[in-house]
Amino acid sequence: MENNLINYNKFVSSTNIEGPGNRFAIWLQGCVINCFGCSNQEMIPLIKKTVRPVSELFKAIVDAKERFNIEGITVLGGEPLIQPKALEELLFLCKSIGLTTIVFSGYLYENIKEKYPKIIESLDILIDGPFMINKLDKSRRLVGSTNQRIWKLSDVYENNPYFEQSTIEGEFSIEDNVVSINGDGAHLYPENNNLIKMWEEHKKNNKK
Numbered sequence: 001m002e003n004n005l006i007n008y009n010k011f012v013s014s015t016n017i018e019g020p021g022n023r024f025a026i027w028l029q030g031c032v033i034n035c036f037g038c039s040n041q042e043m044i045p046l047i048k049k050t051v052r053p054v055s056e057l058f059k060a061i062v063d064a065k066e067r068f069n070i071e072g073i074t075v076l077g078g079e080p081l082i083q084p085k086a087l088e089e090l091l092f093l094c095k096s097i098g099l100t101t102i103v104f105s106g107y108l109y110e111n112i113k114e115k116y117p118k119i120i121e122s123l124d125i126l127i128d129g130p131f132m133i134n135k136l137d138k139s140r141r142l143v144g145s146t147n148q149r150i151w152k153l154s155d156v157y158e159n160n161p162y163f164e165q166s167t168i169e170g171e172f173s174i175e176d177n178v179v180s181i182n183g184d185g186a187h188l189y190p191e192n193n194n195l196i197k198m199w200e201e202h203k204k205n206n207k208k
Helices: 054-068 084-096 109-115 117-121 192-207
Strands: 005-015 023-028 050-053 072-076 100-104 125-128 149-152 170-175 178-183
Touching (some): 005 054, 005 084, 084 100, 109 117, 109 125
Parallel strands (some): 023 072
Antiparallel strands (some): 005 023
8 A cells, every 4th residue: 555644633542532442543634614612722723743654654553552452543633524535534544454443524424435445444533524602512521512423334343322422522632752641632621512603703793
């Protein structure tokens, strides 16, 4: 498989709050959807952050598997699907060593399946759809708004209710002397009556 470059903001070698089990989580850099209220604002700009061959990143994943006994990877962003070739290669390599795969994308499953079928074939779970702050969802773990869907694309997690639970968690970790915070951003937002006002103000400003 072609050795592609991947542009990412950060990764955490071992986390228990970015999907079922102990996982390697990576946040890719860049997003063209730019959802209002996104909790990862620093990952939206289309700039180079850390750019490496996928094969080099994969070495860190193999190391995490050996050191922390991870069961899979979770890919977030930013928007992973704006780097489709790199994502496809990364998922293929991870599946080849028995890791499970989860991707969060602002694009819809139907469109991804049509345009990038090999990515869908390499996924166990896809969380799809743009974040909509006026549809904030605090009833599901890591799923930001009610329009977003949980696609269980294999039988690995078919009976695992991880994302259907209303747990909100945060985690601090240190990687190369850098402190990183990850987890569910839903708790950062006020109650829904204020969200409606925020959303209406946002739409009004965009019309000017």
